[in-house]
Amino acid sequence: MPTIFFYGPKLDKEKRKEMIKSFTETASRLTGIDKPAFVVYLRESTPENVGVGGELLEDRLKYR
Numbered sequence: 065m066p067t068i069f070f071y072g073p074k075l076d077k078e079k080r081k082e083m084i085k086s087f088t089e090t091a092s093r094l095t096g097i098d099k100p101a102f103v104v105y106l107r108e109s110t111p112e113n114v115g116v117g118g119e120l121l122e123d124r125l126k127y128r
Contacts, residue, residue, distance in 0.1 A: 066097055068104045080106055 068087050075083065084104045092099045111122035 066091065066095070066102050068102065069107065070105070071107045071109045074108045074110070075106070 068091060070083065070087070083106065087104050088099050088102045091097070091102055111125055112120060114121040116124055
């Protein structure tokens with residue numbers, strides 16, 4: 065069973081549904097595997113729990 069993991073920001077329900085549908089359709093088209101075989105996990109990651117370049121993303125975003 066092919067599995068797709070996406071780590072990113074919190075999304076509302078409609079965006080989550082759209083993302084799952086889009087990931088599934090694209091992966092199915094590119095691999096030739098039927099859509100019902102795919103499992104998609106959306107994992108919310110907040111800036112205070114993500115590190116980029118050795119520092120918290122939360123801190124990096126402050127300097128934008």
